[in-house]
Amino acid sequence: xxxxxxxxxxxxxxxxxxxxxxxxxxxxxxxxxxxxxxxxxxxxxxxxxxxxxxxxxxxxxxxxxxxxxxxxxxxxxxxxxxxxxxxxxxxxxxxxxxxxxxxxxxxxxxxxxxxxxxxxxxxxxxxxxxxxxxxxxxxxxxxxxxxxxxxxxxxxxxxxxxxxxxxxxxxxxxxxxxxxxxxxxxxxxxxxxxxxxxxxxxxxxxxxxxxxxxxxxxxxxxxxxxxxxxxxxxxxxxxxxxxxxxxxxxxxxxxxxxxxxxxxxxxxxxxxxxxxxxxxxxxxxxxxxxxxxxxxxxxxxxxxxxxxxxxxxxxxxxxxxxxxxxxxxxxxxxxxxxxxxxxxxxxxxxxxxxxxxxxxxxxxxxxxxxxxxxx
Amino acid sequence: xxxxxxxxxxxxxxxxxxxxxxxxxxxxxxxxxxxxxxxxxxxxxxxxxxxxxxxxxxxxxxxxxxxxxxxxxxxxxxxxxxxxxxxxxxxxxxxxxxxxxxxxxxxxxxxxxxxxxxxxxxxxxxxxxxxxxxxxxxxxxxxxxxxxxxxxxxxxxxxxxxxxxxxxxxxxxxxxxxxxxxxxxxxxxxxxxxxxxxxxxxxxxxxxxxxxxxxxxxx
Numbered sequence: 406x407x408x409x410x411x412x413x414x415x416x417x418x419x420x421x422x423x424x425x426x427x428x429x430x431x432x433x434x435x436x437x438x439x440x441x442x443x444x445x446x447x448x449x450x451x452x453x454x455x456x457x458x459x460x461x462x463x464x465x466x467x468x469x470x471x472x473x474x475x476x477x478x479x480x481x482x483x484x485x486x487x488x489x490x491x492x493x494x495x496x497x498x499x500x501x502x503x504x505x506x507x508x509x510x511x512x513x514x515x516x517x518x519x520x521x522x523x524x525x526x527x528x529x530x531x532x533x534x535x536x537x538x539x540x541x542x543x544x545x546x547x548x549x550x551x552x553x554x555x556x557x558x559x560x561x562x563x564x565x566x567x568x569x570x571x572x573x574x575x576x577x578x579x580x581x582x583x584x585x586x587x588x589x590x591x592x593x594x595x596x597x598x599x600x601x602x603x604x605x606x607x608x609x610x611x612x613x614x615x616x617x618x619x620x621x622x623x624x625x626x627x628x629x630x631x632x633x634x635x636x637x638x639x640x641x642x643x644x645x646x647x648x649x650x651x652x653x654x655x656x657x658x659x660x661x662x663x664x665x666x667x668x669x670x671x672x673x674x675x676x677x678x679x680x681x682x683x684x685x686x687x688x689x690x691x692x693x694x695x696x697x698x699x700x701x702x703x704x705x706x707x708x709x710x711x712x713x714x715x716x717x718x719x720x721x722x723x724x725x726x727x728x729x730x731x732x733x734x735x736x737x738x739x740x741x742x743x744x745x746x747x748x749x750x751x752x753x754x755x756x757x758x759x760x761x762x763x764x765x766x767x768x769x770x771x772x773x774x775x776x777x778x779x780x
Numbered sequence: 781x782x783x784x785x786x787x788x789x790x791x792x793x794x795x796x797x798x799x800x801x802x803x804x805x806x807x808x809x810x811x812x813x814x815x816x817x818x819x820x821x822x823x824x825x826x827x828x829x830x831x832x833x834x835x836x837x838x839x840x841x842x843x844x845x846x847x848x849x850x851x852x853x854x855x856x857x858x859x860x861x862x863x864x865x866x867x868x869x870x871x872x873x874x875x876x877x878x879x880x881x882x883x884x885x886x887x888x889x890x891x892x893x894x895x896x897x898x899x900x901x902x903x904x905x906x907x908x909x910x911x912x913x914x915x916x917x918x919x920x921x922x923x924x925x926x927x928x929x930x931x932x933x934x935x936x937x938x939x940x941x942x943x944x945x946x947x948x949x950x951x952x953x954x955x956x957x958x959x960x961x962x963x964x965x966x967x968x969x970x971x972x973x974x975x976x977x978x979x980x981x982x983x984x985x986x987x988x989x990x991x992x993x994x995x996x997x998x999x
Contacts, residue, residue: 607867608795608798608867608888609795609798611888611889612797612798612801615889615891615892616801616892618891667889668889670887670910670911670953671911671912671915672912672913672914672915672916672918672951672952673912673916673919674915674916674918674919674920674923675872675875675916675920675923676872676919676923708953710911710951710952710953712911712915712948712951712952713915714918714919714922715919715922716922717922717926723952725952725953727953773952
């Protein structure tokens with residue numbers, strides 16, 4: 406918003422120069438040419454008023470341009486100063502003159518207060534201020550009968566409304582920008598924390614789990630506890646990384662990375678693999694189902710592997726284990742009996758997001774689910 | 781004295797607990813840990829002084845990442861084989877380190893036995909191609925193939941269909957032996973395909989750097 410206010414003060418400076426110029430010309434004028442009657446009844450006081458106008462303009466200009474004081478009281482004071490200066494015309498100038506001349510403090514200078522109101526309170530206040538000051542000024546000059554033909558009203562109305570609209574657009578944009586910056590900072594901080602935890606605590610826990618695994622009673626128990634905490638911490642980090650809203654593209658790679666238990670070998674490209682949030686959710690659930698199935702049926706020794714590939718127009722996700730595999734026909738048989746969780750759950754999920762599944766299994770060759778999702 | 785007794789290893793990691801733990805594991809299996817380092821600077825100096833056969837490299841160091849450290853070590857000890865050990869969240873860095881000349885990658889959650897096997901393989905000059913590394917390399921080739929080709933100058937290398945097939949199987953966790961059986965190839969041929977993908981990637985790194993330098997007018 407500040408640039409707007411600064412621009413307005415440039416205009417204010419120009420309007421002061423104009424107001425002083427107008428004063429120099431009118432203060433020595435006659436009411437009508439050759440009448441011999443000076444236009445101003447109190448020229449000295451009118452100069453004092455112009456001095457006030459200059460001082461006020463300098464003060465207000467500095468305050469607005471450099472944000473030196475709260476703007477609201479300044480604008481309210483500006484309303485009274487401007488109205489007072491307009492009204493003073495009746496005091497220092499003779500009616501014969503000001504009834505058909507623009508005079509102190511000049512329409513041009515009055516525009517400043519309309520600009521300030523529009524910048525501070527928006528287009529409606531700006532428009533109302535424009536019309537009010539115009540009507541007040543015409544009333545003082547006894548020119549209300551020329552309301553329709555006089556240019557003052559439409560000009561001040563336009564200035565108030567357009568600047569008000571501009572100002573509210575800018576301040577809305579600025580609020581959104583500040584919000585975005587804050588969110589970004591928060592996300593970065595979250596990621597930094599996750600990284601630190603990952604590096605420090607998780608590594609020590611992993612080390613304890615690894616070194617204690619072969620030990621006796623107490624050591625093995627400590628190792629198991631460390632392993633549990635490692636998993637808990639990982640899932641906490643994965644929940645954190647889900648932060649910004651649904652419906653947006655989500656990085657499947659980082660979600661899998663945080664989600665998969667450490668004993669699963671995960672292979673993926675180095676860059677993010679973005680998919681809609683709903684697709685990512687289904688794929689994560691599918692991977693979990695397949696891994697659960699491996700843990701239950703593939704045998705003690707089975708290891709699991711997850712491969713994520715980004716082919717540009719499609720994403721390929723493979724979940725494989727090197728266990729005992731599923732016997733020929735057993736899957737179809739179980740499916741026919743309606744009690745088969747795996748195949749149904751996995752196929753259902755993938756079909757719901759428009760993907761395809763290929764299952765490759767044979768006795769002693771392990772099980773491999775290959776999922777293709779088009780972008 | 782076994783073969784392993786003569787294999788010298790340097791461990792680069794800024795976590796003292798991890799460094800000591802891994803060093804103990806290695807010593808227990810008959811390797812000689814000739815140096816440890818906790819920073820890029822120290823890694824470069826000690827590699828120069830001790831010329832280790834294998835360098836175990838952490839990916840995050842106080843004064844740089846694993847790619848910087850790999851470059852520093854290979855400059856100081858050109859015959860060393862660098863094996864990158866990383867926690868799983870640092871994939872960009874791992875790829876950079878491999879492009880800088882590291883010849884293998886292992887996750888820190890790997891078991892002690894897997895670590896020993898990997899160090900042995902690295903000492904023998906074999907690329908330690910974990911599924912994770914294969915996934916990274918595949919992803920990198922696909923990223924390069926999506927870039928617009930440069931009108932002049934050397935083209936970035938790409939994978940042959942057979943190399944892609946082999947890398948995918950590695951990434952899915954199949955061993956070289958299993959791949960050989962599945963594709964009806966010799967074990968040796970599978971190894972050659974795998975190593976070719978790494979060599980071409982290290983080459984592509986130089987091409988990309990050169991191309992970048994020319995684009996920026998630094999020639």
